[in-house]
Amino acid sequence: MSTYKEVKKVTTHTLIEMKMRGEKISMLTAYDYSMAKIFDAAKVDVLLVGDSASNVMHGHETTLPITLDEMISHAASVIRAVDRSLVVVDLPFGSYQGNSKEALNSSIRIMKEAEAHAVKLEGGSEVVESIKRILTAGIPVMGHLGLTPQSIYKFGTYEVRAKEEEEAQKLLSDAQLLEEAGCFAIVLEKIPSKLAKQVAEMVKVPIIGIGAGPDVDGQVLVSHDMLGINKDFSPKFLRRYLNLYDEIKSAVEHYVSDVKSVDFPNQKEQY
Numbered sequence: 001m002s003t004y005k006e007v008k009k010v011t012t013h014t015l016i017e018m019k020m021r022g023e024k025i026s027m028l029t030a031y032d033y034s035m036a037k038i039f040d041a042a043k044v045d046v047l048l049v050g051d052s053a054s055n056v057m058h059g060h061e062t063t064l065p066i067t068l069d070e071m072i073s074h075a076a077s078v079i080r081a082v083d084r085s086l087v088v089v090d091l092p093f094g095s096y097q098g099n100s101k102e103a104l105n106s107s108i109r110i111m112k113e114a115e116a117h118a119v120k121l122e123g124g125s126e127v128v129e130s131i132k133r134i135l136t137a138g139i140p141v142m143g144h145l146g147l148t149p150q151s152i153y154k155f156g157t158y159e160v161r162a163k164e165e166e167e168a169q170k171l172l173s174d175a176q177l178l179e180e181a182g183c184f185a186i187v188l189e190k191i192p193s194k195l196a197k198q199v200a201e202m203v204k205v206p207i208i209g210i211g212a213g214p215d216v217d218g219q220v221l222v223s224h225d226m227l228g229i230n231k232d233f234s235p236k237f238l239r240r241y242l243n244l245y246d247e248i249k250s251a252v253e254h255y256v257s258d259v260k261s262v263d264f265p266n267q268k269e270q271y
C-alpha cells in the first residue's frame, strides 16, 4: 500500500521519505527547457539530465563522447524550466574516473554553472573515494550499478547484467558501499528483478530501476524512448506511451504539403 503526498519541491530527503512510506518515485530523463517544463508540470519527481543525451540529442552511438560542457548546457536549460522536480545530472565519461579531485571539480562545475541539485555517476567500489570527496563539498550523489553504459567497451554488450552469482555478489556489496559512502539513491539498470528486490530491501536509500522489475522504490526511463521519438530501440523493459516519431513525421509532412500547395498561410494567417 502506498500513500501519495503532495510535495512543493522534491529534495533528496523527499525521496528517502517516499521510500519509507512506500510511495514509488518517478524519474525521467530530460535534456532541454521545453520538455523539462512539461515533465515538471506532469509532476515527475526526478529529472535526470542523463548522458544518454549523447545518443538521443547528439546522435552518438554510445554515451562516451558527450563532454562536461555539453552536459552543463543541457542541465542549465532543464534547471531553468523546473519548479518542482529534483534535477540530477550525469557526470559524463572522462570527467570523474581520473581521480577524486577531478570528480569533485567536475561536480562543482555542474552545481555552479548549471545550478543542478545533484550529480550521478556510474560504478561501485572503483568510484567510492570520488563519491566521498564529492559529498565533502555538500553535493548529493546518486549511484548507478548494473548495466553501466560508460563501460560498454569493457563489457562488450548491453545485455542483462549480474545474472551470474559472482557479479550479483559484487553488485550487492557495491550497493552497500554506495549507501555507506552517502549516496542518496542508486539507479539499478538491466539486472534480474529478484536481485533488484534484494538490493531494495537491503539498503535504506531509494533504488530506482530501469529494466530491474517492479520491486524497487522507483522507475526511470529515457524520455525519448517512452515517448516513441526513438523508433530503433525496443528493449523488453521499455513501455512506449506515445509514438511521437510517427506523429511528428505526419504533422511535418502535412506542413510540407500545405506549403507546396500554398494552402499555408491562408487569409487568417497573414497580416
Ligand code: KIV
Residues within 6 Å of the ligand: 029, 048, 049, 050, 051, 052, 053, 090, 187, 189, 210, 220, 222
Ligand atoms: O543516461 C541515462 O539516461 C541514464 C538512465 C538510463 C538511468 O543513466
